[in-house]
Amino acid sequence: MTQEEFAAKAGVGVRTLRDLERGRSRPQRATVELLAAALGLRGAARDEFLAAVRRGEAGESTESGVNLPPAPVLIGRESELSNLEAALRHAALVTLVGVSGVGKTSLAWAVAHRVAARHPGGVAGVVITEVSTEADTLATVASVFDVGRASDLPARLAGRPALLLVDAIERAVEPAIAALNWLQRNAPSLRVIVTGRRPTGIAGEYTWPVTPLECPPPSVVELEQVAQYPAAELFLERLRAVGNGDVQPADGRAVGELVRRLGGLPLALELGAARGRILEVGEILDRYGDRVLDLRREARDGAATTLREAIAGSYRLLEPAERAALRRLAQFHHRWSVELAEQMLADWKPGQSPGSADGTGASAGGRDVVAVLDRLVGLGLVSVRGTGATRFWMLDMVREFAVEQSELEGELATFRDRHAVVMARYAARTAPRLVGSQLREAALQLDDLNSDLRSALVWANGRDPETALYLASKLPRWWRLRGNDREGRNWLRRLLDDPETAHADPTVRAWARLGLAQLAAEHGDGLAELGELEAALVTFTEHGRVTGQLAARNQLCILHQAYGNYEAAREHGEAVLRLATRHGRTRDVVVAQNNLTWHDIRVGDLAGARRRLVTVQRLAAEVGEDRLRALAHANLAEVARLDGRYPEAVAIGRRSLPLVDQLGDPRHKSRVIGCVALALAQAGRVAEARSTMVDVGDPAVVELIEAYLALAEGDRTAAADRFAVAADALAGRHDVRDVVEALVGVASSTDDPKRRRQVLSELDDLCQRSAVSLLAREKALLDR
Incomplete structure (x- = not known):
């Protein structure tokens, strides 16, 4: 049959x-x-x-007193096994909850076998069916413990610890709970492991949400490393089981991407691997990567189970308001926090701007957001990973299912509008902390929501450009830190030019204009946005926005300095210093003093530069501005070198290297190493200079070091040639002082009178154009 x-x-x-x-x-x-x-x-x-x-014959009992199928071999569950083993020492009822296919039953079997020795009364299991009644369940429990009736069970156990596994309780919840309550009252030595889609609610219950297996991050692409993650390990094992064990090293990226798309869900991994009978890994990814919900399992009776049906089973357990909450939260692409969930679920009307207030604190039909999240976590629809604020996340296929439901309800566009506003507000709260001691933490917080920020920007650009502009205006500093200056500039340019943003808040447009200039300056095109920067300053001044005025003037100072308008740069720097001092803005005082240091050096006032840098160090320490303190320390080394105090320059430079290294900015680190190598070369410490210059990444600075080394070795001709090459390479850069130094080197090293006159003429012209004064040491070299 x-x-x-x-x-x-x-x-x-x-x-x-x-x-x-x-x-x-x-x-x-x-x-x-x-x-x-x-x-x-x-x-x-x-x-x-x-x-x-x-x-219990037919191979079901594999050890004395254990009336269960053999313990399954689990992958990536050792930590959970240990935690559940410990939980069973204290809790009479442990419930494993999660979506269908996450591996609850296998985990429960394995735990039961693991703790069998602690239960001399026996270990057995029952499976709840759709037609199970309380009496049926109790009769089955009696049967698996080899007694005729449930009433005989207390005498059978005689107070000895025993363990019962109750699987798939969601099939007949109420009768099963009634049976468990009876067992709890009449057989207190019986501990119970339950598997289901939700907790039982029985007093004393210990609930353990079973989460999917860990997947490799996108950065891991080598097959050998990918295979070390539990989700990939299980997938590859199942591939071998269906006869496809010939996975090549080149498939590492595809395996990693596929198991991430499958969410690490064991059922999904097995269904995906089953396609390996016919398809290669890359073909499975191409065919099913964007429709994992359609993966299905055919039973021998002809019935089919898709991942969509598996998730729908848990979704149906939610109340209507909880379902709406899940659909809203599905707009997050990565992890989120309680605060972000609260904003996503709060009352909100389409059309509200990101800067306007709306209700928070209640959600999903008036329920507290914490209770809603607890419910979703309890059903395995939302998971918790890590200990930071943004620790909640949704399995990709759960998200896809919830988005499908939002489309069916006709609410997807409204929810995506809300998500864009929430992300704009998050950026507005986080971006101001991208300074000082908070910089690293704030940058990582934005990194955590990178995909959500991008998604919100893309959506709002087509749907609500004013919200997109508000969001983009908060991100320039983050874009700069992460090397995305061109992308950010393109976004701001597009949004500022959009006719729909013409009447946006003028200060929002001003911040966008300022960001446009800042990002353009990162790739050497700041002058093209000078008009936007000046317009931003006018707007900030008209509206009395001190923070905006300071930021715009600082950027104007940097921009004018970079393009040779040194007096204008100094004027803006001094204006920043006056404004910041008047309003008690210590950090901005530090920034202004640091910027004005260059102008002291430009006019040859090294003592004044040194005083400013000492002030910068002190004030930066007071406000926790580690970045500016580290840069001031490095600049002190450069001032000492320019003043001819080479041993001091080497000592200060070496002390500043660990501080600068922590900034994570290779350009500044290379500059400090170059300063140390130059000071060593100028001091005639040839061997040390050569070993140090290996880590200098700037070829122009290397040429300058080689020139000083040639001088130290007595080769004036080679030195003059090296100085000339360095001068050409340094021309047009931010710091004209470097070019002056190289030209002084050529003039003081060459023995050719004609060449010397030509170089001196070039040097005099450069000094006049840039208002750079020769240092006392440089004048002495030229007078020889």
């Missing part, structure tokens, strides 16, 4: 019969009688069949 024929003849469900054949459950007494009748068993054959069921 087929399963369908046997089930029909016995009068039982096909699913019940399938669970029996797989060893996932033991039949109730009435079911055994029906099966025996359907098989036509009589006399001794019937008696033997009934006895075999009671004894």
Whole structure:
């Protein structure tokens, strides 16, 4: 007989019969009688069949007192096994919850086998079916513990610890809970492990959400490393099981991407790997990567289960308001925090700007957001990873399912509008902390939501350009830190030019204009946005925005200095110093003093530069501005070198290197190493200079060092040539002082009178154009 024929003849469900054949459950007494009748068993054959069921024969018991299928081999669950083993020492009821296919049953089996020695009363399991009643469940429990009736169970255990596994409680929740309550009252030495999609709610219950297996991050692409992550390990094992063990090293990236798309869900990994009978890994990714919800499992009875159906089972357990909350939260692409969830779920009307206030604190039909998240986590629809604020995340396929439901409800566009506003407000709160001691933390917080920020920007650009402009205006400093200056500039240019943003808040447009100039300056095109920068300053001044005025003037100072308008740069720097001092803005005082240091050096006032830098160090320490303190320390080394105090320059430079290294800016680090190498070369410490210059990444600075080394070795001709090469390479850069130094080197090293006159003429012209004064040491070299 087929399963369908046997089930029909016995009068039982096909699913019940399938669970029996797989060893996932033991039949109730009435079911055994029906099966025996359907098989036509009589006399001794019937008696033997009934006895075999009671004894748990047919290979179901693999160790004394354990009436369960053999323990499965688990991947990536060792930590959970240890935690659950510990939990069973204290809790009488442990419930494993999660979406279908996450591996609850396998984990429960493994735990039960692991703790079997601590339960001399026996270890057994039952599976709940859709037609289970309280009486049926209790009768089955009695049967698996080899007693005739549930009332005999207390005497059978006699106070000895025993363990019962109750699988798939969601199939008949109320009868199963009633049976568990009876067992708790009448057999207190019996501990119970339950698997289901939600907690039972029984007093004293310990709930353990079962999460998917860990997936490799996108940065891991080598197959050997990818395979070390549990999700990939399980996927590759299942591939081998279906006969596809020939995965090549070049497939590492595809394996990693596929298991991430499958969310690390064991059922999804197995369904994906099953396609390996026909397809290669890359082909599985191409065919199913964007529609993992459609992956299906065909049962022997012809029934099919898709991942969509598996998730729908948990979704249906939610109340309507909780379903709406899940659909809203599905707009997040990565991790989120309680605060972000609260804003996403708060009352909000389409059309509200990011800067306007709306309700927070309540969500999903008036329920507290914490209670909503707890409910979603309890059902395995939301997971918790890590300990930071942004620790909540949604399995990709759960997100896709929830987005599908939002589309069906006709609310997806509204929810995406809300997500864009939430992300704009998050950026507005976080971006101001991209300074001082908070810089690293704030940058990482924005990094955590990188995909959400980009998604919100793309969506709002087409739907609500004013919100997109507000969001983009908050991100320039982050874009600069992460090397995305060209991308950020393109966004700001597009949004400022959009006619729909013409009437946006003038200060928002001013911040966008300022960001445009800052980003353009990062790739040497700041002059093209000078008009936007000056317009931003006018707007900030008209509206009395001190922070904006300071930021715009600082950028004007940097921009004019970079393009040779040194007096204008100095004027803006001094204006910043006056404004910041008047308003008690210590950090801005530090920035202004640091910028004005260059102008002291330009006019040859090294003592004044040194005083400013000492002030910068002191004030930067007071406000926790580690970046500016480190740069001031490095600049002190340069001032000492320019003043001819080479040992001091080397000592200060070496002390500043660890501080600068922490900034994570290779350009500044290379500059400090170059300063140390130059001072060593100028001091005649040739061997040390050569070993140090290996780490100098700027070829022009290397040429300058080589020139000083040639001088130290007595080769004036080579030195003059090296200085000339360095002068050409340094021309047009931010710091004209470097070019002056190189030209002084050429003039003081060459023995050719004609060449010397030509270089001196070039040097005089440069000094006049840039208002740079020669240092005392440089004048002495030229007078020789």
